[in-house]
Amino acid sequence: MSLRRFPNAVNISSEILGQQLKFRNGRVSQNRFLKAALTEILSTYAPQEPKKHGLPTDTILNIYDKWGNGKFGMILTSNVLVDPTNLEAAGNAIVFKEGDSHERRALFSHWAKIMKQDGALAVMQLSHAGRQTPELVNPTPWSASDIQLVSAARFTTYGKPKPLTTEQVKKEVVDRFVYAAKYAYECGFDGIQLHGAHGYLLSQFTSPTTNKRTDKYGGSLENRQRVIIEIFDAIRAEIPASTGFLIGIKANSVEFQAEGTTLEQAKEMCRVYESKEFDFVELSGGTYEKLAFCYERESTRKREAFFLEFAEQIRPVFNKTVVYLTGGFRTVFAMVDAINNNATQGIGLGRPITAEPDLPKKILEGSVNSAVQDSFNQNDMAATAMASGSQMEQMGRNSLNDAGRNIMDQISDFSNDETVQRFDQALADHLVQAGIDIADGKRPKPIVVFN
Ligand SMILES: Cc1cc2nc3c(=O)[nH]c(=O)nc-3n(C[C@H](O)[C@H](O)[C@H](O)COP(=O)(O)O)c2cc1C
Structure with missing residues (x-):
């Protein structure tokens, strides 16, 4: 199979990407690559049966079997939800007290183990969807205030929170975040990442767009960030830094919307993460109302990373907290350039690693110097996310042992125009069917099962 790749502007050594990153608590990541959180929506959904609700499936374990052999420094899970009624999607993995069982613990422990196969740190992303819970999952989710999400970029509606x-x-x-963090620790994860970006509950608190509170959790920036700091302190009271357990956060560098978090506010919040001794911060941006995974300016397109200019300005507040930047990285040149320019220490990858789960390994070996260049419009987050979802389902069809150790087994090559045309048709059919299902009061299928 010959894959078309993004052109690498200048041929440059990837050596710096293989350097270790050291966390303030002494833990070490074997290199600078981060597998970003990518929701698979392939866990069980059984809201009436807590013990069967939100269990990782064999498909999920097979997916991480591939990434666990891809030579990442750190691998994040998809968003694991802490409240069984406030999900990002029906089909998320969930950790909650009422759902505890030997089966759940065994599955999560196995998940952690396969992530670490070739030396990566296994980190669970913990999230609470709040007002971004689809209406079909819960018409009245929680939020900081009762501001409903109206202009959703997805094929889903949201109730008034x-x-x-x-x-x-x-x-x-x-309490729910603390329970889930302890669970992750007990199951052998090396740490957790709080999902404080993209408009989920924690960012509903930090963003002035969605936080209109007048109590100690609203008003000033300090108040809006309070819930995150309370979670951090409560987790650290249970799992001290001396255990080596990492606590990080995915934070928005900016929200491009009226009253959204500004760069200055993001910087101020990052200053607090540094002084509170967070182990790492992953910078991202945008919300469901204003998706930001695209190139707003020509200067950004050249440098690839969507939030690079914001990261460069936030970076100086960090001293001991390790910084990752995620979004848009496609070539070794851009990754190395971002590190050399001190915009970031670590490189987060999302969509490129569903096309190629061992991209870091190939880059570090020097056998490739960029990601597969798919034929989708790169600014079309909906189509590219659906395509990534399909590739994850394909990755999950077998384990590396079944696949005769071919890590690319079954994964669609979207650098092939004809395959993309067929996918676009499958996606169009999928959306028509989703419309019919919703009209019939049924839950639509979350992903396009392709090929
Ligand atoms: C299919 C898909 C699922 C995603 N799920 C999550 C998620 O669960 N948690 C999260 O923080 N970000 C999620 N993201 C955002 C990615 O982590 C990443 O920030 C984004 O894709 C930009 O990086 P990229 O350009 O390398 O893909 C998701 C993105 C995609 C495409």
């Missing part, structure tokens, strides 16, 4: 009372913030948010 209920604002959490001050007491509920502790019970429904802080």
Whole structure:
């Protein structure tokens, strides 16, 4: 199979990408690559049966068997949800007290183990969807305030959220995150990452667009960030830094919307993460209302990373907290350039590694110097995310042992124009069927099962 790749502007050594990253608590990542969180929506969905709800499936384990052999420094899970009723999608993995069982613990422990096969750190991303919970999952999810999500970029509607009372913030948010972090620790994960970006609950608190509260969780930036700091402190009280357990956060560098978090506010929040001794921060941007995974300017397109200019300005606040930047990286040149320009220390990869789960390994060996160049419009997040979802399902069809150790087995080559045309048709059919299912009151299938 001959894959078309993004042209690498200048041929440059990838050596720097293979350097270790050291965390303040002494843990070490074997190189600078981060597998970003990518929701698979392939866990079980059984809201009426807590013990069967949100269990990782064999498909998920097979997917991570591939990434666990891809030579990442750190591998994040997809968003694992902490509240069984506030999901990003029906089919998320969930960790919650009422759902605890030997089966769940065994599955999560196995998940951690296969992520670490070739030396990567296994980190669970913890999230609470809040007002970004689809209406079909829950018409009245929690949020900081009762601001409904209207102009969704996805084929989904969202109900009007209920604002959490001050007491509920502790019970429904802080306690749930702490429970899930302890669970991750007990199951052998090396750390957790709080999902504080992309408009999910924690960023509903930090963003002035969605936080209109007048109690200690609203108003000033300090108040809006309070819930995150309370979660951090409560986790550290249970799992001290001396255990080596990492705590990081995915944070927005900017939200391009009215009243959205500004660069200055993001910088201020990052200053707090540094002083609170977060182990790492992954910089991203945007929300469902204003997706930002695209090139807003020509200067960004050349340098690939969507949030590079923001990262460069935030970077100086970090000293001991390790910084990752995710979004848009496609060539070795751009990755090395971002590190040399001190915009970031680590490189997060999302869509390129569903096309090629061992991209870091190939880059470090020097056998490739860029990602597969698919034929989708690169600014079309909906289509490229659906395509990535399909590739993950394909990755999950067998383990490396079944696949005779061919890591690319079954993965569609979207650098082939004809395959992309067929996918576009499959996606169009999928959306028509989703419309019919929704009209019939049924849950639509979350991903396009392709080929
Ligand atoms: C299919 C898909 C699922 C995603 N799921 C998550 C998620 O669960 N948590 C998260 O923080 N970001 C999620 N993202 C965002 C990615 O982590 C990443 O920030 C984004 O794709 C930009 O990186 P890229 O240009 O390398 O793809 C998702 C993106 C895609 C395409």
